[in-house]
Amino acid sequence: MLNNSLISKSLIKHIKKLRLKKYRIFHKEFVIEGHKIILEALSSDFEINQLIVSQQFYNTIENKIKDKIDVYVIEDKLLNSISIQKTNNSGIAIIKQKTQRELNLKKNQYYLVLENISDPGNLGTIIRIADWFGIKAIICSQSTVDHYNSKVIQSSMGSFLRIPIYYKNLLEFIENTEIPIFCATLKDQDIHNYKFPEGGILIIGNESKGISKEILNSIEDKISIPRYGGTESLNAAMATAIICDKWRNYTNRR
Amino acid sequence: MLNNSLISKSLIKHIKKLRLKKYRIFHKEFVIEGHKIILEALSSDFEINQLIVSQQFYNTIENKIKDKIDVYVIEDKLLNSISIQKTNNSGIAIIKQKTQRELNLKKNQYYLVLENISDPGNLGTIIRIADWFGIKAIICSQSTVDHYNSKVIQSSMGSFLRIPIYYKNLLEFIENTEIPIFCATLKDQDIHNYKFPEGGILIIGNESKGISKEILNSIEDKISIPRYGGTESLNAAMATAIICDKWRNYTNRR
Numbered sequence: 120m121l122n123n124s125l126i127s128k129s130l131i132k133h134i135k136k137l138r139l140k141k142y143r144i145f146h147k148e149f150v151i152e153g154h155k156i157i158l159e160a161l162s163s164d165f166e167i168n169q170l171i172v173s174q175q176f177y178n179t180i181e182n183k184i185k186d187k188i189d190v191y192v193i194e195d196k197l198l199n200s201i202s203i204q205k206t207n208n209s210g211i212a213i214i215k216q217k218t219q220r221e222l223n224l225k226k227n228q229y230y231l232v233l234e235n236i237s238d239p240g241n242l243g244t245i246i247r248i249a250d251w252f253g254i255k256a257i258i259c260s261q262s263t264v265d266h267y268n269s270k271v272i273q274s275s276m277g278s279f280l281r282i283p284i285y286y287k288n289l290l291e292f293i294e295n296t297e298i299p300i301f302c303a304t305l306k307d308q309d310i311h312n313y314k315f316p317e318g319g320i321l322i323i324g325n326e327s328k329g330i331s332k333e334i335l336n337s338i339e340d341k342i343s344i345p346r347y348g349g350t351e352s353l354n355a356a357m358a359t360a361i362i363c364d365k366w367r368n369y370t371n372r373r
Numbered sequence: 374m375l376n377n378s379l380i381s382k383s384l385i386k387h388i389k390k391l392r393l394k395k396y397r398i399f400h401k402e403f404v405i406e407g408h409k410i411i412l413e414a415l416s417s418d419f420e421i422n423q424l425i426v427s428q429q430f431y432n433t434i435e436n437k438i439k440d441k442i443d444v445y446v447i448e449d450k451l452l453n454s455i456s457i458q459k460t461n462n463s464g465i466a467i468i469k470q471k472t473q474r475e476l477n478l479k480k481n482q483y484y485l486v487l488e489n490i491s492d493p494g495n496l497g498t499i500i501r502i503a504d505w506f507g508i509k510a511i512i513c514s515q516s517t518v519d520h521y522n523s524k525v526i527q528s529s530m531g532s533f534l535r536i537p538i539y540y541k542n543l544l545e546f547i548e549n550t551e552i553p554i555f556c557a558t559l560k561d562q563d564i565h566n567y568k569f570p571e572g573g574i575l576i577i578g579n580e581s582k583g584i585s586k587e588i589l590n591s592i593e594d595k596i597s598i599p600r601y602g603g604t605e606s607l608n609a610a611m612a613t614a615i616i617c618d619k620w621r622n623y624t625n626r627r
Contacts, residue, residue: 247604247607247608248607248611250602251601251603251604251607252600252601252602253601254602278603281602281604311622345618345621345625346506347505347507347621348504348505349504349532350504350505350531350532353501353614354501357610360607360611360614361615361618367599368565368599372565
């Protein structure tokens with residue numbers, strides 16, 4: 120519903136507060152920015168609570184806005200002052216967090232487990248990779264960066280709308296899982312010799328420390344990407360992309 | 374040589390100026406920051422002109438500093454005010470740009486051509502990937518972001534010290550090259566069916582526009598990474614990582 124009143128100071132304050140994880144948890148909301156992601160959100164099953172947009176952007180999305188969304192059309196200058204983007208000529212949306220359905224692992228589906236990914240940009244990129252390769256869900260350790268963090272959302276480029284993400288105690292989760300599971304390390308079996316399972320779980324570890332000893336000890340299959348040059352490590356997102364491509368192609372051709 | 378005088382205002386100004394491409398070109402210098410990259414630079418064949426470091430970092434690198442380097446030990450607070458990093462407790466170095474030897478392509482070596490990569494973080498990540506996969510040189514279009522940009526250097530994590538990078542007119546370069554050449558697109562032959570050449574050149578295009586028509590028209594072999602999910606595109610760096618892994622493994626096993 121188009122709101123004719125001006126945007127209130129308290130709503131602006133609310134948006135700014137939602138940049139902090141504790142307020143996101145408390146209000147069960149998060150913020151997205153920019154025309155591409157807002158457009159994708161409008162046609163997703165996420166619920167938009169408020170939409171704060173420029174006149175120009177409003178004109179292009181008017182027919183896509185459901186009645187119960189609270190819409191504010193504001194001046195570009197004000198929009199930019201609320202936004203965390205360098206320039207934002209389109210809008211900002213406050214979205215209701217989704218209560219994920221209980222995770223029900225299926226044997227022939229593909230899953231990703233992330234232990235302690237700390238860089239928001241990396242998590243966002245990994246979500247985008249997971250989306251490209253048809254990963255069904257991502258299960259993160261509780262120490263992994265919050266996926267509602269705005270940098271995660273920006274770098275996932277809309278893919279966070281399609282991939283359910285869970286935060287769990289990983290040791291417990293691994294102990295109780297019955298589908299195949301394998302992990303990426305820096306010095307184990309060459310991925311090109313590995314007989315990938317037809318579906319299962321790939322574990323990716325922290326950007327600098329890799330996978331913790333506790334998890335490594337509980338996993339039998341450990342695979343590595345062969346190195347031909349000088350750098351010591353591959354970025355966690357790169358490793359995810361290479362392994363997912365290999366995995367999907369391997370099982371696709373069997 | 375340890376400089377006992379205080380760091381001059383003009384040197385601080387010089388460092389700040391080197392953040393701009395035109396001054397880097399004029400002075401034939403660039404700036405690196407942080408202990409890991411400075412350590413790598415000290416044992417590389419790049420020439421360091423000035424080194425501005427904290428006392429603590431100086432103590433750990435003292436025996437690695439060649440005589441002709443001009444060294445300033447300064448207070449952490451001042452160091453942080455000059456640095457563009459969030460926190461920099463180690464140092465800043467001004468490095469002399471290297472005049473690259475003439476590019477001499479060899480048939481059984483691996484090369485990367487980048488057309489119009491515009492994000493510094495992407496270029497840095499691609500340089501790091503190239504280093505991992507033993508790529509011999511990177512040839513960039515003149516429109517590609519400057520590889521001496523500080524964000525490129527930070528995200529390459531030292532790999533820029535090992536990979537020679539050239540800027541060329543790509544159409545001319547491609548026309549005159551006699552080694553195999555292929556490019557990555559979004560809708561051509563599956564990379565998993567492609568008979569990779571034993572060495573050659575992989576072309577990666579701009580993050581959102583891909584490879585220009587002019588270049589595409591001049592290349593016969595076009596390959597794509599199969600998609601299994603929802604997102605429209607893979608990041609240029611991801612595509613580079615996946616294809617390089619596949620390419621090196623393919624030719625390695627022949």
